Amino acid sequence: MAAPPGRSPEGALRVAVIGCGRVGATQAALLAAAGHDVVGVDVDESRVAALAAGDVPFHEPGLAAPLAAGLSGGRLRFTSDVAAAAGARVHLVCVGTSTRHAGAGARRGGVEAALAGLVPHLQPGDVVVGRSTVPVGTSRALAARVERAGATFVVQPDLLRTGPAVPHALDPGRVVYGLPTDADGVVTPEGEKARALLAGLEPHAPAHELPAVVTDYATAELAALATGAFLAVKASFVAAVTVLCEASGADVAALADALGHDTRIGRRWLDPGRASGGGRPTEDVRALVAAAEGLGVGRETALLREVDAVTVRHRVALVDLVRDACGGAVAGRRVAVLGAASWAGSDDVHDSPALSVAAQLQLQGAHVTVTDPRALDAVRAVAPALDPAATVAACVAGADAVVLATPWPEYAALDPRPLTALVARPWVLDACHVLDPARWRAAGWTYRAAGRR
Known part of the structure; x- marks a missing residue:
C-alpha cells in the first residue's frame, strides 16, 4: 500500500526544518530520533556540510548522538536546496532572528526570505510552523502568503531557556499554539487540524501531557x-x-x-x-x-x-570595581578575563556581558587577555583587539586583576593556590558569584564580588 501523502511508509510525519542553527538542528535531530523523516535546509553551505557529516558546527552538548542516529538511520538529511522541502507535511521555520545591530527588522527579514523560498514548494494541507521570534504583528502577513498556497500557518514560538538546547527541546515545560482565528477570535477548522497534527510531532512527551496554550498569532508572538x-x-x-x-x-x-x-x-x-x-x-x-x-x-x-x-x-559598575582596584586607572595594567560566552555551556558571544566588560577595559587602556573553553574562535572574530589565551594559566600570567565573567563549572572549581604564583597581584572579581570567597582568601587573594561581603 502506498504511503499517505506527507508520511513515510512507517507512518511517521515527513518534516522540513528551514534554518539549521542551534534551534533548527536540534529540532531536526530529535524529530528524526523520534522516528520522523526529516530534511534540514540552510543557506550556509559549510553548516550543511558539517551537519551532513555528523559534525555539530557549534557547541551544543547532547546533540551529536541524535544527529548521528538520524543520519545513520536514513531518517535525516541536510541540504541547501529548499526544493527538498517539497512533499513534507510539516515545515518548521527556525531561521535565526537575532537583532544584533540591525534593529528589529532583522527579526523579520530572514523569516520572510525563508518563506519566499518555501512557498512555491508547499502543497494544500501542509502546515508551516513559525518557530522564529518575530516582531508583533508579523505572523498575520506571513500567514496570508502561506494560505495562498493552501497551507496553514501556526506560530509556535521557541521558548528556549538560556542554556543547552537539547534538554529544553525534550522538556520545554509548556507548548504555545498561535493559530488562525476568525473575526470573532475563534480558532478556524484549519487551525484545529494543524494543532492536532502538531500535537503528535513534538520530540518530547506528548503535547497533551504538557500545559498547552491555544491562542491567536499576536499573543503567541508576544509569548516568546x-x-x-x-x-x-x-x-x-x-x-x-x-x-x-x-x-x-x-x-x-x-x-x-x-x-x-x-x-x-x-x-x-x-x-x-x-x-x-x-x-x-x-x-x-x-x-x-x-x-x-x-x-x-x-x-x-x-x-x-x-x-x-x-x-x-551594572556592566559599567564591574569595570569601575576593576579600575578602583588598580588605583583609579587601568591604563597599562594587565587584566585577565575568564569567560567570553554569553552563558556557560555555549560558544555564542552575542551581547556577552563578559566581552562587554573586557572591551570597556581595553578601551580604557588595559591589556586584556581572555580565555574560554568554547568561545575563543568567536572572540577572535568579533573582538580582535582582545588577546585570546588557550588556558587559564596563560590568561592570568602577569595579571594585575582577574575577572571571572562567565560561570563555566571549570572556572567555579578552580584551585586558586597555583594561580597565586602566576599573577602580578592576586585580586579577583567574581562577576558571576560562583567562587568560594573563603577558599580564595585563604590562598592569599583579595576577593571582590559586587554586593558581597
Whole structure:
C-alpha cells in the first residue's frame, strides 16, 4: 500500500526544518530520533556540510548522538536546496532572528526570505510552523502568503531557556499554539487540524501531557518576547539591589535567598551573577520596547527601557570595581578575563556581558587577555583587539586583576593556590558569584564580588 501523502511508509510525519542553527538542528535531530523523516535546509553551505557529516558546527552538548542516529538511520538529511522541502507535511521555520545591530527588522527579514523560498514548494494541507521570534504583528502577513498556497500557518514560538538546547527541546515545560482565528477570535477548522497534527510531532512527551496554550498569532508572538523580557526584569532587579547591598554592606546572595523562598517570587533568575544581563532575555526586552513604540504605546513600557539601562550600568559598575582596584586607572595594567560566552555551556558571544566588560577595559587602556573553553574562535572574530589565551594559566600570567565573567563549572572549581604564583597581584572579581570567597582568601587573594561581603 502506498504511503499517505506527507508520511513515510512507517507512518511517521515527513518534516522540513528551514534554518539549521542551534534551534533548527536540534529540532531536526530529535524529530528524526523520534522516528520522523526529516530534511534540514540552510543557506550556509559549510553548516550543511558539517551537519551532513555528523559534525555539530557549534557547541551544543547532547546533540551529536541524535544527529548521528538520524543520519545513520536514513531518517535525516541536510541540504541547501529548499526544493527538498517539497512533499513534507510539516515545515518548521527556525531561521535565526537575532537583532544584533540591525534593529528589529532583522527579526523579520530572514523569516520572510525563508518563506519566499518555501512557498512555491508547499502543497494544500501542509502546515508551516513559525518557530522564529518575530516582531508583533508579523505572523498575520506571513500567514496570508502561506494560505495562498493552501497551507496553514501556526506560530509556535521557541521558548528556549538560556542554556543547552537539547534538554529544553525534550522538556520545554509548556507548548504555545498561535493559530488562525476568525473575526470573532475563534480558532478556524484549519487551525484545529494543524494543532492536532502538531500535537503528535513534538520530540518530547506528548503535547497533551504538557500545559498547552491555544491562542491567536499576536499573543503567541508576544509569548516568546515577554518570557525573555520578564526574566530580564528579574535580573535587572538583582542588579539594582546589588547596588544597595554594595553601599550598605549587605550581602546580595543572602538577600536573593530571602526573596526566593517567597513562593510569589521564586529563587530562579535571582542569582546575582545574572545581573549583567546578556543573551536572549536582553534582546527580547529591546524587541518589546520596539514593538510598543511601533504600536504607539512606548510610554507604557518605560519599565522595560529602564531594565535594559540597569543591566548596562551594572556592566559599567564591574569595570569601575576593576579600575578602583588598580588605583583609579587601568591604563597599562594587565587584566585577565575568564569567560567570553554569553552563558556557560555555549560558544555564542552575542551581547556577552563578559566581552562587554573586557572591551570597556581595553578601551580604557588595559591589556586584556581572555580565555574560554568554547568561545575563543568567536572572540577572535568579533573582538580582535582582545588577546585570546588557550588556558587559564596563560590568561592570568602577569595579571594585575582577574575577572571571572562567565560561570563555566571549570572556572567555579578552580584551585586558586597555583594561580597565586602566576599573577602580578592576586585580586579577583567574581562577576558571576560562583567562587568560594573563603577558599580564595585563604590562598592569599583579595576577593571582590559586587554586593558581597
